[in-house]
Amino acid sequence: MSLIDLLALLPVLILAFGGTAILMVGAWYREPRPLLAGGIATALIGAVAAGMVPPPSLEIAGLFSAGGYARFFTILWALLAAAGLMVATRYIMEKRLGAGEYVSLVLYAAAGMALLSSATHLLGLFLALETFTLAFYILIASNRRCEMAAEAGLKYLLMGAVATGFMAFGIALIYASSGTLALPDAALRMTAAAGGLQPWGLLGWGLVLIAVGFKISLAPFHLWTPDVYQGAPAPVGGLLATGSKGAVVAALVGMLSLAGPVWHDLVDLLWLLAAVTMLAGALGALGQKNLKRLLAYSSVTHMGTLLVGLLCQNTEGLAATTFYVVVYAITSLGAFAVIASLADQRGEPMAFDEWRGLGYRHPVRSAVLVLILLSLAGLPGTAGFMAKFAVFQAALQSGYLGLVLIGVFASVVSFAFYLRVAMLLFQPEAPAVQRHAGTAPEHAVVAVCTAAVLVFGLFPGILFDLIGRLLP
């Protein structure tokens, strides 16, 4: 690796080395606040570096890109890590977790997600994916005294291991048939000219798709999601729901936008996956009695909608998908931040009974949560609507009327279950108990997410223009 490569990799290096430094310091110095502040600062510096320091070359060792698109997601995930740490502060202090370990793991995860979003090589993709998944295994189960968290961690580990297996085997098959791991060549060489090995290559892509399906919980590989969301503490859940999925989708945008010939063979499969995922998520959410499980199923639906955007295979669709990823990340993070800010010694409010009438105790955060849920459902005026609008628009343009109608049906069902939560929050006859008032960093994260939901909802042009300039 040359100096130029290293310089191009600077933002990720800042995250990784900053994380390591904090881990080392944390081994001797166990005061959580300065460590967390250091972690937040590192993440922010990483984001600034990604935005301000122009990369000397646009690709790094043939594995990763340092182009505008990659940098955009690097910034997003670094900021997400900073927000995740802000929300986690109280959790770490109350549960007496090792702040050094927690902070470094979050930073590693951010580094992994940033790399994943910029991967241009299947090997780079694999490495980045494993990097952040490994960090999440530990983060989910970071509170060893909580059995739910341990169970969630184990589930995530097992599912992750299976996915890794699929991924590695798939990559091997792709290599066998195309002779390269670099994107887009690995996909472009999948033409009939590849001869007898072409079916194996296609199988390889199918296996990679299954691995991706596990990671972003496409149906029927989504069954782990509700359990893991429920068990993971909200500050980790926030990262898991947004970054870990968003980074994979961002990589997928890069991958599929290039994968010409493979595309035609996979398109029916993707169509089916998108349809089943949207329906499974929406219908699964209907019976839930726990907000975190509900958010898990809702994320399944959202991933299905994202897949619709990916299917469109034109700049319209890719722009819509990218917009959707960003909006979904911000909105979901907001939801988890609200949950985390309400946690007290009884734990986080999860079951619907704990939310009943909470709107009269904590009106502002409850109203914000309603807004966020409505954005997830897709109410006009919020960012969630513009995201869905963009995806449906692109899908109709590409002729996927059936998927749009399924998506519309899923949206109607989503409204039903999100509105049920909204009604619970403001149910008059059952005043809930007082929960935690929340700390300043938590309020800041919630406020920023809320503002983003409204601004991107009313003035989506800002984000669309940016994305339009960055798309590969």
Add this chain to the structure above:
Amino acid sequence: MSTLATLPQFPWLSLLVLLPLAGALLCLLHSGRPAECRALALATSLAVFGVALYLFIYHGQGDGRWLLYEDSAWISRYGIRYVLAMDGIALLMVLLTAFMQLAAILLAWRVERQVAGFFALLLLLEAGLMGIFLAYDLVFFYLFWEVALIPMFFLISVWGGANRRRAALKFFLYTLVGSFCMLVAMIALYQIHGAQTGVYTFVIGELLHTQLTAAQEGWLFAGFLAAFIVKSPLVPFHTWLTDALTEAPAAGSLDLTGLLLKTGIYGLIRLAFPLFPNATAHFLPILGVLALVGLFHAAWSAYHQDDIKRLLAYSSISHLGLVVLGLAAWQLTAWEGSLLLMVTHGITTGALFILVALIRERTATRSMQELGGLWGQVPCLAFFFLFFSLASLGLPGLANFAGEILVLLGTFRAHPVWAVAALLGVVFAAAYMLRLVQGVIWGPARSERTLPDLTLREWLMLLPMALLVVWLGLYPAPFLAPLHGTVAVLLAGGLP
């Protein structure tokens, strides 16, 4: 002088939307101080009413062109523009909204629980309604169309009656299904138009001249129709309304019946008919039959209700059937009658909902079995009840009569059979309204308690409505004047 002439026109229409929005925010900021919230809400809606009245007096005359038009870029990527436009019909609806909202605020004066939230939602609803009546870009319209649902949803689900949660969800989901159909149709129309002309835009005026095949036009029209028919509501899709109206708090019922229902019919006039003229021509006979079925079915149901609020809900559906019938006749007089009836129905039925709320406050019941003899106990209240009931059943000289007679005359010219059938329906209305009057204000008193008669606040609500009902009944010309040009243009298949 020349500099004055080039100054951009004052954004009156934006003001109509933004004022209630600002009022809602202010109310939320003053939560915990109910008295200030009430004053704020009243001041805001008075200001909105003032603006609406000003527009009616100084900008109300036109020959079918836009009276006011505001246009600026919004989301350029998708050709979505911030367009607010007002023609004669919109003006009338804006005026009605501003007027009814005043009554709703006064009616909500006695709400005790979460006052700030209640008034903020009422004002938010007003902003949404203004937007629906004024927006002239499909996506912009859709924004208000959906946003107006949210405050009504919370008004019902938090302050409503015993089955409020079920009613609120039903209300929301029914209308939502229709709206989503419309959204898909909107995007499809946008793309067809863009592919033809190369101009991708959601501005309604530009989409008017899209060339559509018969099949395309039929499907797109069906998408729009789904939204508007559910909202109107025509009969097979009306069940959400009776539940929602029955469970909603008094001010919510008032806004729902007086204003929100009108948005469905308004959408037909403003969007569905002009955008898809050929499909409309094919569909009009079906629409007429549906309207007649609704008219009779609802009247029949109304006759058999015991809950007076439910009875009024069915009477609303029945009246709106007559309104739609007038539209289906596609004839100038009938259309003017329909539009007038929309306004007068809003006022008379709105007043009746207010009276039901007042009766409920005093007697704690809405069942006709337990009511009666109010004439002796609360003569002023009973007088207003009788007055508005007679207005509602179409007594000549009072408001509804003018609209009904125009609808019937116009329809008779186009489809005599429909008009004769509708006439029977109007007779039905007399039957259930008289039964209502008989059950509530005549007969022996059911309780010995002395009930308080109207207070000053209640007089303030009812008297202006009563005067307006008389005025509209005897001399509706000033309200019809802004309509002439617009309706003629619409019937000719265009928009201003």
